[in-house]
Amino acid sequence: MTTRANPGGPATREWTRADLRDLTTFCGSEGCACTLDEPLSRHTSMGIGGPAAAMIWPPHPDAVAAVVAWVSGRGLRWRVLGGGTNVMAPDRGVEEAVINLTRLIEGTRIEDGLGTFPAGLPTAQALNRTVREGLDGLVWATGLPGTIGGAVAGNAGCWGGEMATTVDTLEVVTAQGGWLRIAAADLSWSYRRLDLVEKAGIGSIVVSTTLALEPDDPEALAARHDELHARKRLDQPVGARNAGCVFRNPAGDRSAGLLIDEAGCKGMRVGDAEISSVHANFIINRGGASGAQMDELIECVRQRVEARSGVLLEEEIHRW
Numbered sequence: 001m002t003t004r005a006n007p008g009g010p011a012t013r014e015w016t017r018a019d020l021r022d023l024t025t026f027c028g029s030e031g032c033a034c035t036l037d038e039p040l041s042r043h044t045s046m047g048i049g050g051p052a053a054a055m056i057w058p059p060h061p062d063a064v065a066a067v068v069a070w071v072s073g074r075g076l077r078w079r080v081l082g083g084g085t086n087v088m089a090p091d092r093g094v095e096e097a098v099i100n101l102t103r104l105i106e107g108t109r110i111e112d113g114l115g116t117f118p119a120g121l122p123t124a125q126a127l128n129r130t131v132r133e134g135l136d137g138l139v140w141a142t143g144l145p146g147t148i149g150g151a152v153a154g155n156a157g158c159w160g161g162e163m164a165t166t167v168d169t170l171e172v173v174t175a176q177g178g179w180l181r182i183a184a185a186d187l188s189w190s191y192r193r194l195d196l197v198e199k200a201g202i203g204s205i206v207v208s209t210t211l212a213l214e215p216d217d218p219e220a221l222a223a224r225h226d227e228l229h230a231r232k233r234l235d236q237p238v239g240a241r242n243a244g245c246v247f248r249n250p251a252g253d254r255s256a257g258l259l260i261d262e263a264g265c266k267g268m269r270v271g272d273a274e275i276s277s278v279h280a281n282f283i284i285n286r287g288g289a290s291g292a293q294m295d296e297l298i299e300c301v302r303q304r305v306e307a308r309s310g311v312l313l314e315e316e317i318h319r320w
């Protein structure tokens with residue numbers, strides 16, 4: 001099964017060039033940068049993806065709400081992008097407007113054991129801030145790329161932690177441009193998934209997240225942070241273009257990476273797409289890989305693993 005955290009918003013019609021021109025004017029009046037035919041390959045860690053019909057960079061949550069209300073009010077679709085570190089975008093690009101949240105970075109507040117972070121803030125910056133202030137809650141996210149909003153939207157996790165156990169509340173903009181404050185306990189979280197649709201509706205956007213933090217010894221926190229960084233550098237193809245783990249770990253005690261390795265896939269290549277020799281669940285773009293080459297390699301791995309172990313791997317990456 002393919003992961004689709006944000007299905008693109010409800011829509012009643014397709015974008016036209018006139019809509020895109022009007023959008024550009026509207027974004028100008030809201031103080032949002034907007035470009036047409038923006039290559040997604042520039043905004044995904046995999047370096048893959050054709051043009052988005054439009055890309056919009058709201059600088060604050062009110063601008064997110066205004067843009068969503070404008071787009072949904074015209075019966076058009078949108079998508080949401082954080083750091084692009086978990087997205088596989090198609091070579092043909094996407095017909096929707098993409099709301100890029102990476103400029104939503106103002107408004108961090110830490111008080112009374114709660115840390116509120118704007119959705120576009122890199123998770124690493126949120127983590128560094130908590131470590132500096134001697135607060136635990138996010139150290140498990142050491143080495144996790146992307147934005148804090150993207151981490152919430154996909155219930156990112158590593159080293160035994162996950163967003164589900166860290167988040168206290170979310171601030172969400174709905175598909176109509178309305179606002180919701182939702183307690184984490186009222187949301188359905190599962191392995192690498194958050195069901196935002198159930199409470200907030202299709203196309204809703206996390207604009208900030210409040211995390212529950214615990215005071216801890218700053219030196220111990222910093223030491224744990226350094227140790228996890230070192231382990232990540234050993235375990236993962238750091239520096240190479242990729243989108244993290246391609247497949248979800250199946251039920252049972254054998255990880256997707258181990259199954260792929262046992263099926264003899266490490267180092268396999270289709271064009272510039274290559275199964276990492278460091279971690280078999282990572283596919284690397286060696287430079288000029290296309291989405292089609294990635295797809296071919298993914299399918300090949302899936303078949304080899306099924307033939308060897310009987311396990312049909314499901315994708316973890318978010319396909320657009």
Ligand SMILES: Cc1cc2nc3c(=O)[nH]c(=O)nc-3n(C[C@H](O)[C@H](O)[C@H](O)COP(=O)(O)OP(=O)(O)OC[C@H]3O[C@@H](n4cnc5c(N)ncnc54)[C@H](O)[C@@H]3O)c2cc1C
Nearest residue numbers: 082083084085086146147149150151153156157158206244
């Ligand atoms: C080298 C590397 C290592 C990684 N290691 C891990 C790991 O250990 N554990 C792990 O879980 N992941 C890992 N990942 C995957 C990825 O980094 C995380 O899932 C990350 O949290 C995604 O954040 P992002 O901002 O890049 O999201 P994006 O890739 O931009 O978006 C992912 C999905 O979430 C949606 N989305 C993004 N932001 C929002 C928002 N604010 N509101 C609503 N929907 C939104 C998007 O529409 C998209 O469908 C790794 C990736 C790389 C490249």
